[in-house]
Amino acid sequence: MSSLHDTPRGIPEVTVARLPGYLRALTTLADAGQESVSSESLAATSGVSPSMLRKDLSHLGSYGVRGVGYETSRLIAEISAALGLTRDWPVAIVGMGNLGRALAAYQGFAVRGFQVIALLDGDAEVVGTRIAGLDVQPMADLPALVTRSGLAIGVIATPPSAAQQCCDALVAAGVRSILNFAPTVLAVPPGVIVRKVDLATELQILAFHSHAQAHAAHAEVKGA
Amino acid sequence: MSSLHDTPRGIPEVTVARLPGYLRALTTLADAGQESVSSESLAATSGVSPSMLRKDLSHLGSYGVRGVGYETSRLIAEISAALGLTRDWPVAIVGMGNLGRALAAYQGFAVRGFQVIALLDGDAEVVGTRIAGLDVQPMADLPALVTRSGLAIGVIATPPSAAQQCCDALVAAGVRSILNFAPTVLAVPPGVIVRKVDLATELQILAFHSHAQAHAAHAEVKGA
DNA sequence: CACTGTGAATACCTTCACAGCA
DNA sequence: TGCTGTGAAGGTATTCACAGTG
Numbered sequence A, B: 001m002s003s004l005h006d007t008p009r010g011i012p013e014v015t016v017a018r019l020p021g022y023l024r025a026l027t028t029l030a031d032a033g034q035e036s037v038s039s040e041s042l043a044a045t046s047g048v049s050p051s052m053l054r055k056d057l058s059h060l061g062s063y064g065v066r067g068v069g070y071e072t073s074r075l076i077a078e079i080s081a082a083l084g085l086t087r088d089w090p091v092a093i094v095g096m097g098n099l100g101r102a103l104a105a106y107q108g109f110a111v112r113g114f115q116v117i118a119l120l121d122g123d124a125e126v127v128g129t130r131i132a133g134l135d136v137q138p139m140a141d142l143p144a145l146v147t148r149s150g151l152a153i154g155v156i157a158t159p160p161s162a163a164q165q166c167c168d169a170l171v172a173a174g175v176r177s178i179l180n181f182a183p184t185v186l187a188v189p190p191g192v193i194v195r196k197v198d199l200a201t202e203l204q205i206l207a208f209h210s211h212a213q214a215h216a217a218h219a220e221v222k223g224a
Numbered sequence C: 001c002a003c004t005g006t007g008a009a010t011a012c013c014t015t016c017a018c019a020g021c022a
Numbered sequence D: 001t002g003c004t005g006t007g008a009a010g011g012t013a014t015t016c017a018c019a020g021t022g
Helices: A013-031 A039-046 A050-058 A072-083 A098-105 A139-149 A160-173 A199-223 B013-031 B039-046 B050-058 B072-083 B098-105 B139-149 B160-173 B199-223
Strands: A069-071 A089-094 A114-121 A134-138 A153-156 A177-180 A193-196 B069-071 B089-094 B114-121 B134-138 B153-156 B177-180 B193-196
Touching: A013 A039, A013 A050, A013 A072, A013 B199, A039 A050, A039 A069, A069 A072, A072 B199, A089 A098, A089 A139, A089 A160, A089 B199, A098 A114, A098 B098, A114 A139, A114 B199, A134 A139, A139 A160, A153 A160, A153 B199, A160 A177, A177 B199, A193 B199, A199 B013, A199 B072, A199 B089, A199 B114, A199 B153, A199 B177, A199 B193, B013 B039, B013 B050, B013 B072, B039 B050, B039 B069, B069 B072, B089 B098, B089 B139, B089 B160, B098 B114, B114 B139, B134 B139, B139 B160, B153 B160, B160 B177
Parallel strands: A089 A114, A089 A153, A114 A134, A153 A177, A177 A193, B089 B114, B089 B153, B114 B134, B153 B177, B177 B193
Antiparallel strands: none
């Protein structure tokens, strides 16, 4: 029943990755005053198929009502609980270059429960400067941040050459969840989870499709 | 043989998504002077299994030498060609809020072949202001950008409420590849490809794992 | 009756294991 | 001999189709 791709609580990784989308769709519906929603309608809003939505939700439990649908507020509560959004998650950003500063200034982290509590940099020149209302701290402060502030999530925004070293420092301090913006493959011990965000990769994937399409269009013209 | 998940040239979507990673690993190796690399070594650098790497590369053709490995420069050329990186891809960013400005300032787009040629905004107040060396243009300029500059990739960095409208404008102007930073599901006609980058989603996935781990640790303490 | 929850079927992706070739 | 390229096997994810139920 449970497999290698299942998470500790038996929820498949792919399902976990889709839950935030459902949560967002539900929040939108709830804000609009909808108290109940069918799998068909919620699936459409979330951009997935109704059967996939139902299968995903079935991993959390049976929170729907047959013949009716899902109670919006109930489902929001259940998904939030499953994702662990009932508590706050302190975040630290490591690397105050172009990207790090952009991330610090961008208010996208200030969503439900996530808060940037510290900015760090390995360069003594940068430490102590003030960015987006926070004093940049040295890497040596990491253990104290974990102990005192419960830091759980680290964001790596360093150049690729420094990423592994910063990752090691985060892991050594006790951070178990890392969001990596550096274009590098990070090596981490078991139990530490890394997710990667890479603009260059995304653009190259888009380029492939534009390229393929231009090709196809050209072939069509030649064939006609 | 070919399936629904295959791209026009018969390369599976998952493979396309991994090619940029191989390309980066290869570039690193080439810069270090390595002229040849085995699937085992390249796979390790790219963070995948050797068999997956070989299967992926086999979709592009037979560019390896049995008993030896892959010639670094040759493979770089072949993957670049497959991804369509042999030409330039002009990019426009739509939405000059917090995120859009951060993206415009961040030099992450300035990788091989990608160049931000225009910044756009729907707000007349913002149009005409200068950001990161470019004058912000009105949305009405989109068709001309596509015609005159060959704009092919649009980046949406607007608030979610404006995202669909901007997406429609991009599509109407002829843009077929969209990178969406807004937390919304975009509806697009067939032939248009959308990729999504969402910090909130990434953080929530990480929260799930931290949460699950805290749970597991707690259970262990109780059980002991 | 309408819609959920779920076994069964299908499609897809990854890994295995080895044939084939420099 | 050593490593690639690939059919076959195994495992995962998605869709189908319908039994179950408020």
